[in-house]
Every structure is written in C-alpha cells, then in structure tokens.
Amino acid sequence: MTARPKVAHSSSGAAGPHRASALPAWTTAGAAFGLFLVWSNSFVAIGYLLGSEGAPARFDWLGLTAGRFLPAAVVAGGYCLLVRRREAMELARAEWRRLVPSAVLAVPAYNLALYYGQQRGVPAPVASLTTALLPLVVLVLAALFLGERLTRQRVIGFAVAVCGMALIALAKRDQVGAAYPLLVLVTAGAPLSWALFSVVSKPLAGRVSPLVWTYLVLAAGGLLVVPLLPLGAWEQIAALDAPGWLALGYLVLPCTVAGFAVWTWLLRRLPATSVGFTVFLNPPLTALSKLALAALFPATFLFAIEPQEWLGGLLALGGLGIAVWRSIARPSETSAARKFP
Numbered sequence: 166m167t168a169r170p171k172v173a174h175s176s177s178g179a180a181g182p183h184r185a186s187a188l189p190a191w192t193t194a195g196a197a198f199g200l201f202l203v204w205s206n207s208f209v210a211i212g213y214l215l216g217s218e219g220a221p222a223r224f225d226w227l228g229l230t231a232g233r234f235l236p237a238a239v240v241a242g243g244y245c246l247l248v249r250r251r252e253a254m255e256l257a258r259a260e261w262r263r264l265v266p267s268a269v270l271a272v273p274a275y276n277l278a279l280y281y282g283q284q285r286g287v288p289a290p291v292a293s294l295t296t297a298l299l300p301l302v303v304l305v306l307a308a309l310f311l312g313e314r315l316t317r318q319r320v321i322g323f324a325v326a327v328c329g330m331a332l333i334a335l336a337k338r339d340q341v342g343a344a345y346p347l348l349v350l351v352t353a354g355a356p357l358s359w360a361l362f363s364v365v366s367k368p369l370a371g372r373v374s375p376l377v378w379t380y381l382v383l384a385a386g387g388l389l390v391v392p393l394l395p396l397g398a399w400e401q402i403a404a405l406d407a408p409g410w411l412a413l414g415y416l417v418l419p420c421t422v423a424g425f426a427v428w429t430w431l432l433r434r435l436p437a438t439s440v441g442f443t444v445f446l447n448p449p450l451t452a453l454s455k456l457a458l459a460a461l462f463p464a465t466f467l468f469a470i471e472p473q474e475w476l477g478g479l480l481a482l483g484g485l486g487i488a489v490w491r492s493i494a495r496p497s498e499t500s501a502a503r504k505f506p
Contacts, residue, residue, distance in 0.1 A: 193434055200427045207420045208289035210412040215284040223409040224401050226280035231390045231398035232405075232413055234272050237421040238387020241380035249377050256373055257381055264385055267365050271425070272386025274358035282352030286345060295353040298326065302360035322487035329480030367432055375429040383425060 214229055216222025224232055245253035257264060283292050305323075362382075369378055405413065 193431065196427055197431060200424055200431070203419050203424055205293060207416055207424075208283070208293045210415050210420075211280060211292075212283050212289045214409060214412050214416075215280065217283055217286065217288070220408075222284075223405055223412075225397065226277060226284045227393045227396055228398040228401035229280050230273065230276045231393040232402050233276070233416045233421060234383070234387050234390050235394075236417045238384050240383075240417075240422050242384035242387070245377065245380050245384060249374070252374065253377050253381055256377060260369065260373075260378075263365050263369070264381060267362050267382045268385035268389060270358045270362035270365070271382050273389050275355045275362070278351055278354035278358065282348045282355075285348050287348050287352050291349065292352050292355075295349065296356045296359070298353060299356040299360050302357055303363065306360060306364050318487060322484045324484065325480055325487060326484030329477045329484060332477030332480060363428075363432060366429065370433040375433045376426050379426045379429040383421065 211229065213220050214223045215226065279292060282295075283289065287295075366378065366382075
C-alpha cells in the first residue's frame with residue numbers, strides 16, 4: 166500500500182491521526198437514518214430530471230452526471246484549496262493510488278450505471294432496491310480480499326436475494342421490453358461501484374480527515390466528467406428551468422456535498438460491512454417518498470408497484486437479512502475494520 170501522509174491535520178488544526186471520538190450510539194444511528202432519508206429522495210429527483218416520473222426530461226444520463234458533479238466538484242475543490250490546502254495536497258500526493266480509483270468508482274462508474282438504467286425505464290424504487298445489494302457485495306469483497314469467511318448462511322442469503330432481484334427484473338418486461346432485465350443488471354452496477362469505493366477508502370479511516378478525503382474524491386471525480394460537456398451536457402444545463410434547478414440543487418448539495426461526507430464519516434466510525442447494512446433503509450424510504458409524492462402531486466409523479474415487484478423486493482431484502490444476520494448479531498466476528506491493511 167501507499168505511504169501514509171506525513172501530516173494529517175485534525176479538524177481543529179492540530180497534527181496527528183484522526184481518531185473517532187466516543188459518541189452515543191444514537192448519534193451514529195441518527196446520522197445513518199438522516200443520510201438515507203436524503204438519499205432515498207435522490208432517486209425520485211433523478212427520475213424527475215431524466216423524465217421517468219411523468220415530467221418532461223431535463224437531462225439524459227450523460228448530462229445529469231455532469232450537471233450534478235461539476236458544481237459539486239467546484240464546491241469540494243474550493244474547500245480543499247482555500248480551507249485545507251496543505252492537508253489536501255499532502256493527502257493527494259501520498260494516496261493518489263487510492264484517489265484515482267475512488268474518483269472513478271464514486272462518480273462516473275456509479276452514476277452513469279444508475280442514470281442509464283433509470284432513464285430507460287427502471288423506476289426509482291427499483292433503482293433504490295438495487296442499492297440494497299451493497300452489503301452483500303461488501304461481504305463478498307471482504308471474503309475475497311480481507312480473509313473473511315463466506316459462510317453457508319451468506320451463500321443462501323445471496324441466492325435468495327438474487328431470486329428476488331430476478332423477479333423484479335422480469336416484472337416490467339411487457340411495459341419496458343425484453344431488455345428490462347438487462348437494464349436492472351446495469352443499474353445494479355452502481356452498488357458494485359460504491360462497494361468498491363468503500364473498500365478502497367476504508368483503510369484511510371481514522372488516519373485522515375474524512376471530509377478532506379471525500380472532497381478530494383469529489384473534485385477528482387468532477388474532472389473526470391468534464392468531457393461530457395460537449396456531448397450535450399452544457400446545453401441541457403443552460404436550458405434548465407426553475408423546478409429543474411431545484412431538483413438538481415437537491416442532488417448537488419444535500420445528496421452529494423453533504424451526503425458523501427457523512428458516508429465517509431460513518432466508514433470512519435464503523436466497519437465497512439456494518440455501514441453497508443444501513444443501505445437497507447433506502448428501498449422502503451424511497452417507496453414511501455414516491456407514495457407520498459404521487460398522492461400530493463398525481464399529475465407530476467406517476468407511481469405504481471406491481472405485486473411481482475413487491476414479492477421480489479421482499480425476497481431480496483429477506484436474502485440480505487439472512488446473509489448479514491450473524492454480522493449484525495455478532496459484529497466482532499465480521500469486523501472488516503480490523504482486517505483492512
């Protein structure tokens with residue numbers, strides 16, 4: 166692995182490693198719930214901007230990636246350069262081998278997969294449900310790279326979850342077409358990218374500022390989407406109306422600038438597998454948000470979940486529960502925090 170930064174400034178400006186101070190359990194739980202309360206609505210905002218929620222499309226999948234992450238990169242890069250320049254530069258030099266793949270995984274890889282699927286017919290709750298595969302992906306990666314055992318319980322849970330996702334993937338074949346299962350599979354590439362990003366970032370937990378690391382990743386990821394501007398992204402941004410700016414602002418500020426930092430903070434305080442469990446909050450919160458918005462604004466938000474999707478969702482979440490139950494009940498047995506290099 167790469168050398169550690171020689172200077173790792175704390176939030177107070179003192180030199181030294183970033184150690185997580187003791188906080189009540191409800192603080193971490195509240196941060197996780199608040200994060201996914203924000204993130205669950207991001208799927209609705211994404212669908213709205215892509216034109217899959219009964220509203221006219223403001224972006225395509227390429228334009229939305231640039232429209233969301235270029236402003237976020239300006240904010241994050243400005244913070245690193247103007248507020249924490251020395252620490253940010255030292256961290257970028259020391260950990261560039263982590264920074265480059267982290268930027269690729271967290272920005273273009275995750276978002277292009279998610280937006281491509283949603284633009285072509287994957288509903289917001291289904292897109293949200295694919296992110297619930299994140300804990301399973303983390304468990305598999307932990308078994309492959311961190312020496313954790315892939316037990317029979319986890320294999321069974323994985324099989325049940327895959328059956329549930331297959332039911333969801335086949336539910337809208339008639340409405341969307343024969344390619345719908347493939348679209349769901351492409352969308353599932355988003356949680357795979359995010360899990361890899363979390364695994365790559367985890368070794369820095371407690372050694373560097375989670376905020377500086379997150380903003381370095383966002384700034385570098387923003388540079389990676391600049392080539393999308395001449396592909397129509399700039400015209401889409403320039404033509405955006407007031408409701409579109411409101412939805413895009415929601416994605417940029419609370420979901421990205423604040424949300425990414427909270428996720429990295431959670432990685433600092435908990436094992437990667439435990440943080441992955443919090444993704445279970447995404448599907449129910451997204452479905453509840455869509456139900457509420459469809460009731461309040463029936464002409465704007467069209468929403469329906471078919472019985473086969475309900476069944477598939479229950480199977481997917483049930484399989485995930487089977488796979489991670491022992492990790493929840495006995496976290497010390499699967500603590501990835503102690504196994505990362």
